[in-house]
Structure formats: C-alpha cells, structure tokens
Amino acid sequence: MHTEFTENAKVSVIIPTLNAGAAFQGLLWQLQNQSLPPHEIIVVDSESSDGTVELAQKAGAKVLRILRTEFDHGGTRNFAASQASGNIFVFMTQDVMPANDRLLQELVSPLMADEQTAYAYARQIAYPDANLIERLARENNYPLQATVKRKDDIERLGLKAFFCSNVCSAIHREVFNDMGRFPAPVIFNEDLFMAAKCMLDGGYQIAYAAEAAVYHSHNYTIKQQFKRFFDNGVSMRHNEWITKYSAVGRAGSNLVRTQLKGIASARKWGLVPRLIAESAAKLIGYKLGLNYKRLPLGLRRRFSMHKLIWTHIEASRPSSTNSNNF
Numbered sequence: 465m466h467t468e469f470t471e472n473a474k475v476s477v478i479i480p481t482l483n484a485g486a487a488f489q490g491l492l493w494q495l496q497n498q499s500l501p502p503h504e505i506i507v508v509d510s511e512s513s514d515g516t517v518e519l520a521q522k523a524g525a526k527v528l529r530i531l532r533t534e535f536d537h538g539g540t541r542n543f544a545a546s547q548a549s550g551n552i553f554v555f556m557t558q559d560v561m562p563a564n565d566r567l568l569q570e571l572v573s574p575l576m577a578d579e580q581t582a583y584a585y586a587r588q589i590a591y592p593d594a595n596l597i598e599r600l601a602r603e604n605n606y607p608l609q610a611t612v613k614r615k616d617d618i619e620r621l622g623l624k625a626f627f628c629s630n631v632c633s634a635i636h637r638e639v640f641n642d643m644g645r646f647p648a649p650v651i652f653n654e655d656l657f658m659a660a661k662c663m664l665d666g667g668y669q670i671a672y673a674a675e676a677a678v679y680h681s682h683n684y685t686i687k688q689q690f691k692r693f694f695d696n697g698v699s700m701r702h703n704e705w706i707t708k709y710s711a712v713g714r715a716g717s718n719l720v721r722t723q724l725k726g727i728a729s730a731r732k733w734g735l736v737p738r739l740i741a742e743s744a745a746k747l748i749g750y751k752l753g754l755n756y757k758r759l760p761l762g763l764r765r766r767f768s769m770h771k772l773i774w775t776h777i778e779a780s781r782p783s784s785t786n787s788n789n790f
Contacts, residue, residue: 473572474503475634476550480540481509482532484516484558492523494562500569502554508544510535516558536773539648541630551637552576555630555655556678563589563677570676571634574612581612582639582668583659586632590681597739598681600726604719610674615663623710628659628670632678639666649776651768652692652699660706686741690749691769697753698768698777 477495481488495502505525509517510532520527528544545553552572567586574584587606590599605627618625633655643661646654662668684692700707720743727735749767756764761778765771 473500473552473576474550475500475552475554475568475572476545476548476637477502477505477554477556477568478541478544478548479505479507479556479558480535480544481507481512481516481520481558482535483512483514484519485514487561488516488558489519489523491556491558491561492519492525494565495568496523497565498562498568499565500572502568503550504548506544506548508540510540533772533775536649536776537630537652537770538646538650538654539776541654542645542648545637545640545645548637552634553637553640554632554634557631557680560588560632560678560680563679567632567676567678571632571673574671574673575634575636578669580667580669581671582643582662582666583628583635584633584671584673584676585628585630585655586676586678587672587674588629588631588680589677591679593683594681595683596726596730596732596735597723597742598683600723601719602681603726604722606672606674608674611672613663613670613672615667615669618663618709623656623706626656626660626663626670626706626709628655630655631680632676635662639668642666647703649773649780650699650702651770651773651777652695653703657699657703657706660709686738686745688769689742690745691767693746693749694753694756694767695769697750698756698764699753701754701756702777 492505495505505523506528507520507525508528508530510530517527526547528547530540530543541555552575554568554571571584571586574581588602590602613621613625635658639662643658643666647657650657659670663670720739723739727733727739752759752767761774765774768774
C-alpha cells in the first residue's frame with residue numbers, strides 16, 4: 465500500500481449514471497470505505513427512474529442532473545469535472561465494484577509517485593457470472609502485471625500504447641484541463657483520445673495499475689457487440705489523427721488467439737462458433753462505423769448502441785480532423 469505517495473491526493477470520484485440499479489448502493493458503500501477516502505463523490509445522472517438519485521443523495525454524493533438527450537461520453541464527464549474540487553479526478557462507470565478497500569490508493573499512487581505519469585487505469589476482473597469468452601477477454605486486456613507506457617512504446621504497441629479505460633481511471637486535474645479535457649461530443653473512446661493527447665502532446669506516460677482492481681464485465685449479445693464496435697468505428701472516423709498509429713504496432717491483437725486457447729483448455733468446443741460470430745460482428749460493425757457517412761441517418765442510429773448521442777454528432781459536423789474535434 466503506497467500511503468507515502470497519496471497523502472496530498474484529494475480524489476473526486478465522478479460517476480455518470482442512468483438507472484444504476486440496487487447494486488449501485490454497494491459501489492457507493494465501497495467507495496466510502498476505501499483506505500484512501502474520496503474527497504467527494506459526484507454522480508451525474510441522466511433522468512434515472514429507479515431510485516439511483518435517491519441512493520446517491522442518501523450516501524452523501526453530490527448529484528448533478530442532466531437530460532438523457534444531453535448525455536455524451538466526453539461532454540458529460542467534462543461537466544462533472546468542472547464541478548469537482550479535488551486535485552485528482554477518478555472516473556468510474558456505474559456497473560463496477562471495487563475488488564477491495566485499496567482501489568483508490570493503488571489507482572492514484574502512480575500519479576502521485578511520478579509527475580510524468582498523467583493518467584492511470586485499473587485492472588478489470590470479470591464478474592463470476594461472466595461467460596468464458598468475456599472472462600478471457602478481460603484477462604487478456606487486463607493482465608496481472610502492472611505496466612507504464614511511454615511515447616517510445618508507440619512503435620512497438622501502436623494504438624495499444626494509448627489504451628486506457630474510464631471504467632476506472634485517474635488523472636491529474638491540472639493535466640486534464642491542460643490537455644483540453646475530453647473531446648465532446650464523443651460516442652466512444654474518450655479515454656483513448658485523452659491518453660493519446662497526454663502522451664503525444666504532453667509527453668506524459670500512462671500507467672496500468674494492476675493492483676487497483678475492479679469487477680466489471682458484460683455478457684453482450686452478438687448484436688450488442690456489433691453496435692458497440694460500430695460506435696467504436698464512428699469515433700475513430702471522427703478522430704482520424706489517431707488512426708495512423710493503428711498500423712504502427714508490431715504486437716498486434718492476440719485476443720482471439722487467447723480466447724481460442726482458453727476455450728480449448730476448458731474443452732468448451734461449443735463456444736467456437738459463438739467466438740467466430742462475435743469476432744465477425746465486431747469487425748463488420750467497426751468497418752461500418754468507419755464508413756458511417758455513407759449510411760442514412762436512420763441506419764446510423766439503428767446500428768449504434770448510443771442512439772441519443774447522434775443528435776449531438778449531427779449538430780457538431782466537424783470541418784477538420786484534429787484532436788479537438790469529434
């Protein structure tokens with residue numbers, strides 16, 4: 465436990481919510497009982513109707529309310545950050561659960577120990593009810609070994625050098641503002657784009673804090689995976705400045721290979737067709753997202769996991785492809 469590095473950390477935890485459900489109470493309790501207590505918890509809610517706001521208020525969180533039509537992954541987090549008073553912002557999603565009471569301590573420690581580390585993200589462990597394919601994906605993307613990624617890693621890792629996840633991440637308030645905050649509106653990858661700006665424009669390094677762990681997973685259907693990767697492709701099309709790095713890395717993605725090995729080891733051969741279909745859906749969705757401008761608006765919304773954000777996207781109509789445009 466790195467208490468010597470975190471004495472001056474004032475952590476503002478920021479959580480966007482929409483009908484977070486009863487489990488949200490457990491997340492709030494876990495946060496309040498961390499070894500490094502949060503300075504504040506800010507919940508920015510999009511018209512929940514299941515008592516999420518009441519749970520947050522009862523737990524002492526600061527609640528900000530927006531319309532569902534106002535939500536986007538970048539702008540909503542920027543709004544919440546503008547209302548925060550801490551010197552470290554911790555971004556979380558409503559569906560995570562800290563693995564232990566050291567989450568915030570371990571997540572913030574790399575930032576406080578080295579001023580060159582601007583952004584850190586936690587290890588994600590699949591929930592017990594996660595299917596095997598999903599569990600293997602989490603283990604592949606979030607290994608046991610902590611790492612620090614620097615600018616000179618780009619040639620080896622390509623786009624993976626910028627990989628970061630706002631499922632559970634931490635960033636210096638000053639760096640967040642200096643880097644121009646998250647792009648907005650943005651449908652996907654606001655964390656990836658911020659990490660890239662930190663590394664490319666600021667010369668900072670990104671820490672994967674493996675000892676900071678949360679439970680998080682989804683048993684997405686094949687249709688949902690298609691929609692998710694369609695949004696991924698759309699976000700990359702609107703941020704073409706970053707796509708050149710996708711061809712640089714030599715490491716490549718070994719996710720499917722890892723999943724196949726895991727299926728073979730578990731002798732779950734019946735999952736192979738599912739893995740093939742899921743991988744195909746991701747690829748097709750991503751390619752369609754990259755070429756979304758060729759699709760009518762009705763299909764764009766139909767293919768998207770985040771339909772309401774399209775109002776913002778269509779209104780923004782960027783004229784250039786720099787890092788400040790969506």
